[in-house]
Amino acid sequence: MNERPRLKTGIRQLDELLGGGLLPGTLTVVLGAMGIGKTQLGLQFAHQGQSQEQEPGFLFDMTCRGDSQNHQAYAQRLFEWTLREQEVSGQVHAEDVWNRERARFDYIHLFRRSGRRVSIHDLEHEQWAEWKVELANKLHRAIAFMYGNFVHGARRCVIDGIEPVDRASDSFQLHTFDYLYHQILRKEAAWVARDLFREQFRTNADAVADHPYDQNDIACLLLCTSHEVMLDDLLTRSIESGDILSNANTILLMGKTREGSRIGRALAVAKHRGSACDDSIAPFEINESGIALL
Secondary structure, eight states: OOOOOOBOOSOHHHHHHTTSSBOTTSEEEEEEOTTSSHHHHHHHHHHHHHHHTSSOOEEEEOOOSSOOOOHHHHHHHHHOOOOOEEOSSSOOOHHHHHOHHHHOOSEEEOOOOTTOOOBGGGSOHHHHHHHHHHHHHHHHHHHHHHHHHHHTTOOEEEEEEEOOOSOGGGBHHHHHHHHHIIIIITSOHHHHHHHHHGGGHHHHHHHHHHSOOOGGGOEEEEEEEOSOOBHHHHHTOOOOTTOGGGGOSEEEEEEEEEETTEEEEEEEEEEETTSOOOOOEEEEEEETTEEEEO
């Protein structure tokens, strides 16, 4: 069986550190402090799909505090890429899924309520129940968004906005991600279609068969904010039970460095299962073209 081609990140030097790029069909976690450059990295990876697969990837914004990750502004500045945003309200109509113009979107922001806490233990019982109802109502739209992108050629999923918590198992953002990853991203296309169309699946069965995709071709980049700011602290960070890092195929750490009186930025490949990789600490800068390794 032929090996699936690596997915380029859009950063040549990072691809070299990764032994040629990221592995399709796997999860990559990018962990780093707020403002370190994770979103720029995610956008560069998503946009690179235009060159490699002739379709850019898409962004799934998990931010739930109401603040912006500046995806639209970054995409426009870096690539003159105007992100088409999928609305999260309204009914999902089967005919829209098969129409590329009505199904192929670049961005979705599932939750926009400001002040939202991300730890389960911070919520009262009624608030947790309210959250689960809201999530259930919006997950159908999330399935339609991802499935619609995949059947029209997108093979890169970037999930941004995961906020730090004291315990990974206490984050309802990670609970949501777990559903997205295992019940959409890693599930066979026909079964995702069954979850999407439900009682209308038989009516759409021929169209489903005419729009296949292989979930093993899809790569997911999960961007997580850490409590740690310095790269040295990230490199020595312990992994607890339920930590998303324990299930990732590849882990990229991004943090600040200090040399004398100067603060810099650097990244390291902490894990790249199934592939040789460079264990160097790579300084980088953020310029008008995005992230550039030095």
